[in-house]
Amino acid sequence: MATQKQVFSEAHENIDKANHTTSGLIDYLRYIFGKLENASGGGGGSEVSYTQTLTTGSECGTITIDGDSTKIYAPTPTAPTEVEVTQVIATGTKIATISVDDVSTDIYAPAGGGSGASFTKLWENQSPTSRFSAQSIDLSSSNYDLLMIVFRMDTSRAYTKSVIIPKGGSAYLDFGYYTSADNQVTYYRTIASTDDDTLSVADASKAKNSSESSDDTICIPTYVYGITL
Numbered sequence: 638m639a640t641q642k643q644v645f646s647e648a649h650e651n652i653d654k655a656n657h658t659t660s661g662l663i664d665y666l667r668y669i670f671g672k673l674e675n676a677s678g679g680g681g682g683s684e685v686s687y688t689q690t691l692t693t694g695s696e697c698g699t700i701t702i703d704g705d706s707t708k709i710y711a712p713t714p715t716a717p718t719e720v721e722v723t724q725v726i727a728t729g730t731k732i733a734t735i736s737v738d739d740v741s742t743d744i745y746a747p748a749g750g751g752s753g754a755s756f757t758k759l760w761e762n763q764s765p766t767s768r769f770s771a772q773s774i775d776l777s778s779s780n781y782d783l784l785m786i787v788f789r790m791d792t793s794r795a796y797t798k799s800v801i802i803p804k805g806g807s808a809y810l811d812f813g814y815y816t817s818a819d820n821q822v823t824y825y826r827t828i829a830s831t832d833d834d835t836l837s838v839a840d841a842s843k844a845k846n847s848s849e850s851s852d853d854t855i856c857i858p859t860y861v862y863g864i865t866l
């Protein structure tokens with residue numbers, strides 16, 4: 638009876654004679670393992686295992702039970718159902734566009750070192766097509782660094798502009814246009830931050846060439862946003 642040492646010696650001498658394909662090497666290994674089962678000595682056991690690396694989806698064997706054979710294939714790793722992606726973009730890159738009353742504003746990635754600005758709506762005009770006389774606007778919060786006031790041209794036209802003021806600041810809400818080359822019309826009114834949670838809005842005026850008149854159908858405030866830096 639051959640010893641395990643003799644079997645391995647034979648394998649070492651004859652391995653290059655085997656057909657160097659996956660099936661050829663496997664057949665030769667089976668032949669060697671069969672001889673090892675009947676070999677004596679060497680401290681070896683009755684079982685020998687080997688590992689073969691297969692491509693996903695490749696056939697790796699056949700199982701036969703009661704005459705029915707089923708091919709076994711290398712499994713496909715299970716993919717997660719959700720993937721979280723963090724996008725890194727350069728400072729100044731356009732990341733979105735917001736539109737308020739048909740006026741669009743581009744939003745850009747802020748400079749590094751900070752979390753950027755946040756916007757909170759502090760007031761909304763529920764009747765933007767109604768006349769707007771001089772009055773105070775109560776803001777829903779005083780937790781902001783700047784105020785952005787959005788306003789429309791008049792009660793019938795939704796052309797929109799915006800101004801930004803600091804706490805305690807003031808600005809003109811104004812529109813200007815020409816009806817002809819020498820006929821200029823200007824709509825305007827002032828708005829001021831009288832304290833942290835109140836805005837004071839003045840009466841509006843319409844200036845046409847050298848004449849001026851009050852008109853509460855123009856420069857209608859529509860939204861106030863608090864900006865936190």
